[in-house]
Amino acid sequence: MSIPNHDFLQFTLAQPEKASASEYIFPYGTAFIEGRGILRLEPSEQAQHSVVLSAGIHGNETAPIELLNALVAQLLTGELALSVRLLIIFGHPQAMVQSERFCDVNLNRLFCGAWQRYQGMEVARAQLLEQTVSDFFEQHQQGEKYHYDLHTAIRGSQYEKFAVHPFTNGAAYQKQQFAFYDAIGLEAVLLSHQATTTFSYYSYAHHGAQAATVELGQVRPFGDNDLSKLTQLEQALKELLVEANLAQGQAQQVRLYEVVDVLTKDADDYRLNIAADEKNFTAFSKGFELARSSKSCYQIQQNNDAIVFPNTKLPIGQRSGLVVRAKDWATLKTI
Ligand SMILES: [Zn+2]
Known part of the structure; x- marks a missing residue:
């Protein structure tokens, strides 16, 4: 079964929670629909890096979902070539359908096993997403691992776009990550001061991935987003997916906060x-x-x-x- 009109967002919204897995060939590789909102694209050529791009961990944060959906369509039609292993995740389809941040508990507090201490419909989803990301990174043979978890914020911000960088516990920060933050148009980076139970921290802590939670402006309903505000991010993601290259701006342009x-x-x-x-x-x-x-x-x-x-x-x-x-x-x- 393929994705009608290459529209993974509409496909995800219409799928049942316990969707069956399927796979099919697209111009530059094989697409594996692994579950609701979970799409793995494996290029036919030897891949350099493994990249996880997630959005919709909070269901009403629609701009990055629409951005990823457009990139997926361009990959599935062959308009963009794929040279990395790619896992696309729409984090919380049920909340997306309901235009809610979450249903029972905030999904982005449930990772790194924290789901064991909570009750609610997000618990099974957190467990599934952890397992999916682990399987994906463990199949990884070479190159770098990246995970960018894309959000929009409840309120406005003095810096419209910023990242939350994982706690490194004293390890040095990778300058190329901050240069990437500048390249995708982020104005500030908040350095976490302790281990957290967010999705991006899971990939950092458990798989050594370069990972961050990226905030991209304010929450709006589906269809109400001005994606031209995300042009720098879109270009940089294309560069990562097509050329396996992490776009580099000026790291020190990004303001640091602790x-x-x-x-x-x-x-x-x-x-x-x-x-x-x-x-x-x-x-x-x-x-x-x-x-x-x-x-x-x-x-x-x-x-x-x-x-x-x-x-x-x-x-x-x-x-x-x-x-x-x-x-x-x-x-x-x-x-
Ligand atoms: Zn969010």
Whole structure:
């Protein structure tokens, strides 16, 4: 069974959750439909690298889903040649159908085995996606492994496009990754300060892949995205898929931020003292009371510390935001 009109997005939305696997030949290789929203493309020529591109881990983050869908169509028709092994994942089809971020629990908190501590329909999906990525990378023979997990954010941002880079636990950062971030139009990179349970961190930690969570602007419904804002990313992904080459811009053009504190919702009356539509990376003055509840109070420690991913519409005990601080490039250990 092939994909009608090469439209993997429509195909995925229409498929049942337990879709059966199938495979077929396309001009530059073999397409394996491994499950709902999971498409593996193996080139007929010897491949240099193994690349995972995922979107829709949050079902309402449609712009990168549409971008990947367009790339898949160009590969399946032979308009683009394929010279890497490629795994395309639409992370959460059920939430995509419902235009929701998630159904029961945030899927992007469930990786690295964290699904074992949760209940909900996302648990089985997280387990399946981990297994799929592991199988894909373990078949890998040579070259590099990459995983870019593409998102859009709930709110606006001082930097419209930015990446969250995996925690390296003291290991040097790869400068070519930051040069790639610049090439795809990212303005900032947030350096994780601890192990996480996100999809991209799974690929980094378990398979040594170059991986990142990439934020590409704000959430919009299907059909409502201006994909011309993602032209740099589209060009760089084509270069990666067709020429097996990681596009390189100027690494130091990308602003660095490090996490200094994790905010946690600790009570029902917990609130953040920011506007409902406050942008990511909004900076505050030292002493500003950023969060308060009957149990705690959080004050900004240093001028220009900023907030990223604020969210209080979640259960007690979950992360309500990150406090981040600009970091000088001279202090970053790179190779
Ligand atoms: Zn997201």
